[in-house]
């Protein structure tokens with residue numbers, strides 16, 4: 001009896017298996033693959049300054065619950081993840097001088113509020129990465145206070161030298177006096193002492209902190225000031241700062257991924273791409289600080305001789321790191337003037353969005369960019385970058401009031417722009433949602449368009465997974481001030497920045513069009 005039953009079970013299993021195989025052969029696309037599992041670290045990110053984003057309890061300051069209650073705005077916008085600028089207790093408004101890496105800033109809420117934000121984000125399919133200030137602490141951090149007092153536990157946590165030391169002469173301004181004839185390193189000023197990354201206790205402490213937040217459910221980190229870990233003048237010659245930093249970072253990433261695979265780590269290496277790309281040796285991504293200027297220059301000049309070749313060159317460099325490397329373009333961030341202050345023209349801003357959000361990798365959007373928010377540095381005794389980090393105008397009582405905004409009084413708020421089909425916000429929404437549903441735009445290879453010119457910037461995005469899942473798009477930007485006549489096959493228009501219905505083979509001045517191409521075209525382009 002038992003044998004007979006087993007036989008029957010085996011036969012039915014075989015039948016089921018063969019049915020499945022037959023189906024696959026008939027239609028390979030039936031074989032559904034969850035590409036978010038295949039490429040778990042890919043997606044577009046939205047950078048949030050928590051203090052300025054959304055206020056849930058009407059104290060004027062943005063908070064975790066505000067973000068949680070506005071998650072639907074982000075889901076609707078079509079981003080895949082958020083990067084929260086520093087969330088830890090800090091004596092400053094910006095938080096880049098951390099007092100306690102294991103706690104959250106009470107201005108922003110409680111740990112329970114933060115954990116709830118993580119839970120709700122996961123439920124709604126939004127990844128969360130947090131700013132991790134690894135180069136330095138606050139000078140009020142217990143580690144630094146203990147180190148100053150000469151407590152044994154903190155020996156070697158920071159760097160100290162005497163003026164006779166040759167390191168002091170190399171980069172004099174980063175050394176700050178703390179005792180007669182003794183100095184400590186603080187690249188960003190005396191209130192932010194640099195941790196000594198040559199010290200293995202410090203390295204391990206920083207790895208432990210990362211794991212603490214990963215255990216809570218964050219999906220990764222934006223590493224602050226990554227290039228300064230072993231900065232110039234901070235480490236003694238003949239040590240080469242970048243190589244020394246890369247060794248430390250490689251260990252950091254290795255130890256983290258050992259326990260938490262698929263952690264997304266993106267570093268701030270504010271330098272030319274030729275330098276920042278070296279960090280792909282150690283971490284998943286570094287922000288591309290050239291993208292914003294390249295896009296702005298091409299749009300403002302009305303032409304570019306090298307935009308496409310420069311991106312191709314950059315992608316070739318990082319592709320040497322294979323799957324691990326993720327391109328991370330962005331326009332501008334919290335340390336820079338906002339793009340709407342650089343180009344105050346809706347068509348130009350829509351074109352910039354089209355140029356950014358059709359690039360490979362993980363594009364980052366700075367909160368408010370989707371509205372055309374303005375903001376520039378203010379030169380004053382007390383105010384500096386606050387005016388680049390102003391309250392997001394939601395148009396409801398979530399809008400924060402911690403800082404008076406004199407730059408965006410005439411800007412249409414979120415509520416108004418959502419109702420306006422021609423708004424910049426709706427352009428971001430359309431592009432981001434298209435990118436989420438189109439495999440080529442999200443994951444595809446970047447191949448320059450052969451008919452491109454210095455006013456018609458163009459590229460294909462080609463996705464070919466095992467020859468079973470394929471998609472191909474052609475992206476064209478007219479950066480000039482005149483219309484551009486296209487002579488193309490009757491391709492499907494996926495997106496036109498002037499409104500899909502109005503596209504009639506004329507690509508208007510300062511506009512973007514995206515076509516879906518027939519799969520057969522892949523054979524011609526994807527011949528490697």
Ligand SMILES: [Ca+2]
Pocket residue numbers: 055056057058059060061062063107
């Ligand atoms: Ca609040």
Ligand SMILES: [Ca+2]
Pocket residue numbers: 135187194195228229230231234
């Ligand atoms: Ca340093």
Ligand SMILES: [Ca+2]
Pocket residue numbers: 041257262263264265284
């Ligand atoms: Ca990773």
